[in-house]
Amino acid sequence: MALEHAILVSLLEQPGSGYELARRFERSIGRFWTATHQQIYRVLRRMETDGWVTAEEIGQDGRPDKRRYSVTTAGRETLTRWLREPVQPETVRHELAVKIRGAAYDDDAGRAALIVQVERYRADHVATLDRYLAGERRDFLDAAEIDAGQRLQHVVLRGGIAYERMVLDWLDDVLDTLRGLDR
C-alpha cells in the first residue's frame, strides 16, 4: 500500500519515466522497497488517473515515446497526509534464514550445497556495499550537505551501509556455524 508513495518521493527528487523509475528501484530505492517495471507502469497509470502525477510525452527518434512524470499538487498533498500516518513495521522476507534452519533436516551434501549458496549470497552483498560506499563518496562526502533533502538521503544511505555491514558479519558467523557442524 505504499509503492505509490515511494514513487511520489522518487519523482519529487527527480521527475522521470516509468523506465527510469524502474532503474532507480533496482539501485537505490529498491533496496528498501522492491518493485518490478510492471508494477511501476501499472501504478503510474493509476496515479495519473487519480491526478497525483502528470505525464509529458517526449518524442524520441528511433525508439518509443517517453512519458516523463511529475508530481502534481494533489500528489504532494497525498504524500504529506501519508507521511503523518503511523509507520508500519518493516516487512522482511528472508529466505536464507529459513534455509539455514531447514539445513538441520538435510544431510551433509545438502549443507555443503548451502555453504556454496551462502558464499554467493555474501559476494552479492559485498558488491552492494561497495556500490553504496561509492555512491556515498560521489554524492555526500565532498559536499557540505546544505540541503535537507540531501541530508535525509544520506541518512537513509547510511542505514543501507550499516545493514550491509551487519549482514556480512552475520554471514561470516553463518559460514563458521555451517562448517562447524560436520566436524
Place this chain on the structure above:
Amino acid sequence: MALEHAILVSLLEQPGSGYELARRFERSIGRFWTATHQQIYRVLRRMETDGWVTAEEIGQDGRPDKRRYSVTTAGRETLTRWLREPVQPETVRHELAVKIRGAAYDDDAGRAALIVQVERYRADHVATLDRYLAGERRDFLDAAEIDAGQRLQHVVLRGGIAYERMVLDWLDDVLDTLRGLDR
C-alpha cells in the same frame, strides 16, 4: 513462493496446529518471514492435499477441534529439493526509509510528527531486541548446543539480534539528523 517451506521447517522443528503456527510466525519465525493466520490456514490445506503434511484431529471440549499437522516423507523431500535451489535475495519493505526521504517535502510540523513516529518505532525495536535476548538466554546460553538444529536456530537468532542492534543505532542517527534539520 516460500511460505510453504517456512511452514515445513517450523513443523519439522515442532508439529502443531495452524493457530500455533500463526503464533510462532508472530514471534520468532515471523521476524524474517511474516504471515497472517489466513495465509497459513490456506497454505496448510493446500499442502495437505499435495501430501506434504498430514493432519491429526484432536478433539477438545468447549472449543473447536484442533488439527495437528506433521510433515510427511514427501514434504521432507520437497523441502530438501528447495534447500538446494539458489537462494533468492531478501525482499525488504522498509516504509520508514521512504518516509524519511519524503520528509524533505514536508514542513517542520510534519517532521516533528515523524520524529514522534520514529521514537515509537524505536521503542518497538527495543522490545524486540529484549525478547530475542531473553530467548537466547533461555534456549541457548546455558545448554551445550550439541544438536545441529539448535546451533542453526541460534545462528539465525544471532542474526536477528545483530539486525535489531543495527536498527537501533541507525534510528539514533535518524533522530539526530531529523532534529538537526530545524536548527
Place this chain on the structure above:
DNA sequence: GGTTGCTATGCAACTCGTTGCATAGCAGGA
C-alpha cells in the same frame, strides 16, 4: 452482568506482486 480477550478455524472479496510474453528500432560485438 457486561466487556474484553483468548483459543481455533474458516469464507469471501479484494489488492498487491510476479511471470511470461510482445513490440520495435538501434548499437555493438563475434
Place this chain on the structure above:
DNA sequence: TCCTGCTATGCAACGAGTTGCATAGCAACC
C-alpha cells in the same frame, strides 16, 4: 550476418498476501 542487449512500454494470467467478517465457548476482570 546474426545474436545479444539496451531503451521504452504494455497486456494477460496467475499466484501471493491483506482485510473484514463470522462462529463459539471459556476465562478473567471490573
